[in-house]
Amino acid sequence: MKFTVAQIAQVVGGTVEGDAEATVSSLAKIEEAGPGALAFLANAKYEPFLYSTGATAVIVSPDLPLRQAVAATLVRVADPYSAFTKLLEFYAQATRMGKRGVEQPSYLAESATIGAGHYRGAFSYIGDNCVLGENVLIFPHAYIGDRVRIGDNSIIHAGAKIYADTVIGRRCVIKAGAVVGTDGFGFAPQPDGSYKAIPQIGNVVLEDDVSIGANTTIDCATMGSTLIRQGTKIDNLVQVAHNNEIGRHTVIAAQSGLSGSVKIGDFCVLAGQVGIVGHISVASHTTLAAKTGLQKSVREEGQVLQGYPAFSLRENQRSAVIYRRLPELERRLATLEKNQPAPDKP
Template sequence: MKFTVTQIAQVVGGTVEGDSAATVSTLAKIEEAGPGALAFLANAKYEPFLYTTRATALIVSPELVLRQPVGAALIRVADPYSAFTKLLEFYQQTTRTGRRGVEQPSFLGAGSTIGAGHYRGAFSYIGENCVLGENVLIFPHAYVGDRVRIGDNSVIHAGARVYADTVIGQRCVIKAGAVVGTDGFGFAPQPDGSYKAIPQIGNVMLEDDVSIGANATVDCATMGSTLVRQGAKIDNLVQLAHNVEVGRHTVIAAQTGISGSSKVGDYCVLAGQVGLVGHIVLANRTTLAAQSGVQKSVREEGQVLQGYPAFNLKDNLRAAAVYRRLPELERRLTALEKNPLAPDKM
């Protein structure tokens, strides 16, 4: 599928410099692009590739000043990164497989309904009394339990599991192998030292535009709902325990675990391998650096934390600098203890 530079500019709302009639048929990185490719430049460290790339067209910033002639047509937009993301979405939509209808064998339970334009792949299972909207895609080997509700234009990828009573909004994506709505980790200790399972009778609710990554797990609530709010993006291999709440447009990277009943605010960023204890609150716009561990609530908005236990990023970096010097400081202390009158030559 080919598009002219002018057509691309219309999609991203940009202005063209150079050959507006040139055509592109693929997207590529600026350092790897060849003829017929469209790339973008958003990071200054890639600017040298601007003059060597073989791309047919480039998305760049209006402020970019050319240091020498370029061979590609330029599409200038206010935010090249966001524009390229929009273009990737456009490309995905125009090249989508367009699968519709029902492959056999598949199962649709009694009392369940599914809207127009849907797709049910082979070996998919939909339980009883489910309500699925229009253009919902259920890929092969996906499982949807009883009484599940899925909004328009949502996608359940191959091998995903959506347990009973889960509510999924519009334009949500559940990626391969994800499990949404399984029992939370609730066990009551018994006098003999054993543990008895506590029934988990709540559900999971995903609001609109939520993404759940491959092999991620979202546990159902003990009572009430585990809640992932609008626009939140959950990476692969993330664990959200029972009764957790994730705020709007929060992003959570891989191998993060959030313990039961903790509440993460809006617009937060949790990097990889972050851990939260249970029953705490993260204020809106909190950022947690990779491998941070949070043991108590963060009440002040906009903080950037790092470490275990997590505390202010700048203080943590200063503490790390001191930590690296501990062997040297120990040698100096030992020398002073042996001969306190000797000058410190370290």
């Protein structure tokens, strides 16, 4: 796909310095870009590449001074990083939405309905009484169980599994290998020490603009719904257990795990390998740093926590400094004790 620099400037709301009719067909890093590529400059340490890049066009800030001649056409925008991100989204949508039609073999139940402009890849399966909106993309080997609802412009990538009764909103993305709606980990201990499975009869509800990463698992509720609210983004290899409720625009990084019946507020950040015990709540605007283990509810908004068990990031960092000094402090204590005069005998 080719675009003129003028068209790019229109998409990002920028102004052109140079050849507005020059064409670009790819996006690239400024230090690696060649002819036909569009790059961006947002970090000052990469400025030297602006004068040597082979890119046809570069997105820059409006107040960036030029210290020497620039061969590339410039597109000046208020926020180059955000503008380039917008172009990545535009490019991804343009290429993905180019998929249309049905590849064979694939299966669509007679009782299922799917809107106009859809794509069904080879070996995909859509079960009974499913309702899929317009421009939905179902990539090869994806499985859509019975009675699933998927909103307009959502994408189900290759090999994803969507279990029965799941509800997926508009513009959602389920990446390869993700499993949404599988049974929660519910087993009742028996008098003889064995365990009996508790039927999981609830579902999973994803609101609009939710993204689920590759090989992430979201369990259905025992009863009711496991709920992922609007705009939340979940990374690869994350476990979300049954009856969780995750608020709006929260982000969860890879290898994190949430036990059952956890409630996460809006605009929270869970960094990599965060673990949360069951049946607690986390206030909105909370940040849990990498490898944090949370054992009790966070009731005050805006906190940044770290460690296991979790406590204030700043206090945790101070404690880490002391921890690193423990061998030295032990030697000093031993020296002081050795030099201390023996106490007088009574």
